[in-house]
Amino acid sequence: MRAVPTLIVRNIGALVTCDPRRGDAPGVVHDAVLIAAGGTITYAGPSDGATVPALTADVVDIDAHGAAVIPGFVDAHSHITWLGERSEEYAERARGVSYEEIGRRGGGIGATVRSTAAGTVAEIRHAAAARARRMIECGTTTVEVKSGYGLALDAEMRQLDAAIEVGHEEDLPDVVATYLPLHAPPGGDREALLDEVCRAGVRAAATRASFCDVFCEDGAFTVDECRRVLVAAREAGLGVKVHAEQRSHSGGAQLAAALHAASADHLEHGTDEDFRALAGAAVAAVILPGAALVLGGPPPPGRRLLEAGATVAVATDCNPGSCYSESMPLMVSLAVATAGMTPAQALVAATAGGAAALRLEDRGMLRAGLRCDAVILATPRWLDIGYHLGANLAETVIRAGLVVAGGEPQAAGDDLSEP
Numbered sequence: 001m002r003a004v005p006t007l008i009v010r011n012i013g014a015l016v017t018c019d020p021r022r023g024d025a026p027g028v029v030h031d032a033v034l035i036a037a038g039g040t041i042t043y044a045g046p047s048d049g050a051t052v053p054a055l056t057a058d059v060v061d062i063d064a065h066g067a068a069v070i071p072g073f074v075d076a077h078s079h080i081t082w083l084g085e086r087s088e089e090y091a092e093r094a095r096g097v098s099y100e101e102i103g104r105r106g107g108g109i110g111a112t113v114r115s116t117a118a119g120t121v122a123e124i125r126h127a128a129a130a131r132a133r134r135m136i137e138c139g140t141t142t143v144e145v146k147s148g149y150g151l152a153l154d155a156e157m158r159q160l161d162a163a164i165e166v167g168h169e170e171d172l173p174d175v176v177a178t179y180l181p182l183h184a185p186p187g188g189d190r191e192a193l194l195d196e197v198c199r200a201g202v203r204a205a206a207t208r209a210s211f212c213d214v215f216c217e218d219g220a221f222t223v224d225e226c227r228r229v230l231v232a233a234r235e236a237g238l239g240v241k242v243h244a245e246q247r248s249h250s251g252g253a254q255l256a257a258a259l260h261a262a263s264a265d266h267l268e269h270g271t272d273e274d275f276r277a278l279a280g281a282a283v284a285a286v287i288l289p290g291a292a293l294v295l296g297g298p299p300p301p302g303r304r305l306l307e308a309g310a311t312v313a314v315a316t317d318c319n320p321g322s323c324y325s326e327s328m329p330l331m332v333s334l335a336v337a338t339a340g341m342t343p344a345q346a347l348v349a350a351t352a353g354g355a356a357a358l359r360l361e362d363r364g365m366l367r368a369g370l371r372c373d374a375v376i377l378a379t380p381r382w383l384d385i386g387y388h389l390g391a392n393l394a395e396t397v398i399r400a401g402l403v404v405a406g407g408e409p410q411a412a413g414d415d416l417s418e419p
């Protein structure tokens with residue numbers, strides 16, 4: 001491990017704290033400085049009145065040249081530990097071939113399960129690390145990674161081990177691992193799968209993962225099956241999450257509320273009553289606007305969730321079937337364009353909201369005492385994150401106080417020199 005130096009980022013035009021204590025979202029402080037020691041923020045506020053450490057040899061001193069600085073993105077829902085290749089299937093679907101027909105021909109999630117279940121930890125880690133690198137280059141400093149393409153217990157554990165190894169590389173995002181035993185419906189005996197998961201799976205996963213997740217959906221797993229697994233997971237010490245109301249209204253959101261889950265994810269077919277139940281039970285709602293766009297159907301209910309009082313997170317759902325994207329900035333754009341959220345709400349959902357969905361209290365905002373996960377943008381305007389559709393404006397990415405992607409900001413960068 002590299003020693004973590006003292007870090008100073010000075011001449012910040014707009015420090016976007018995402019901290020509600022800083023007033024209206026996203027809590028912007030102009031003409032600011034960010035200081036960290038040992039990976040933890042010691043000061044995040046106005047330059048006036050800041051006590052800036054003396055410039056000794058072990059201090060990293062960065063001039064932001066008036067750029068905006070935001071918290072590192074917290075991507076609270078991804079499936080990046082997959083092997084196999086499905087680009088031809090993407091083209092087939094664009095030609096009008098149905099997902100069901102592709103499944104009958106041996107494609108779809110079944111193809112990903114066959115490839116991934118046959119892979120070693122090293123092979124899965126290699127594939128996931130390439131995706132994680134693209135994530136951190138776009139400004140993601142924490143990512144939740146699910147298993148779910150192994151089905152058999154040992155294959156699921158190889159996916160979790162690969163995810164954890166990715167998170168141990170200090171120039172990749174920090175990883176929160178989630179065991180997703182109920183994902184693709186098994187071809188064979190459902191009862192045998194549920195038994196194995198409840199007796200052995202959750203206990204093996206509890207030594208590796210933070211959460212257990214289930215796909216509650218018509219054609220996948222029922223509310224009763226999901227409840228049985230999540231109750232066993234909770235007894236084993238895991239937090240719980242639910243893929244809920246994605247393609248139909250099947251009861252996953254109310255299950256998440258009843259179990260006080262950390263999050264309910266997707267929710268396109270949820271009702272306002274569901275959303276009030278999530279808010280009342282302090283369950284974060286994770287919207288996945290990339291998958292919603294690719295699959296069609298109702299838009300992600302970002303604004304309705306906020307109106308119901310829920311904490312909302314925006315995440316990529318990066319996966320080989322419905323959304324192959326590592327880009328949180330793109331998800332911020334889509335949350336504004338398709339989920340009825342303001343740019344400020346979308347940015348907070350992509351940072352502090354993601355941290356809430358992962359029950360991480362040490363990140364997601366720029367505030368003294370929290371981890372120093374931050375992104376120096378190639379623009380003085382934080383609004384450009386969503387407005388500049390499809391662009392990567394992450395100039396310098398800082399993970400736990402270390403510069404891990406990009407270089408030092410340039411004084412005459414394209415965007416900074418614009419009037």
Ligand SMILES: [Zn+2]
Binds near residue numbers: 077079243317
């Ligand atoms: Zn998912």
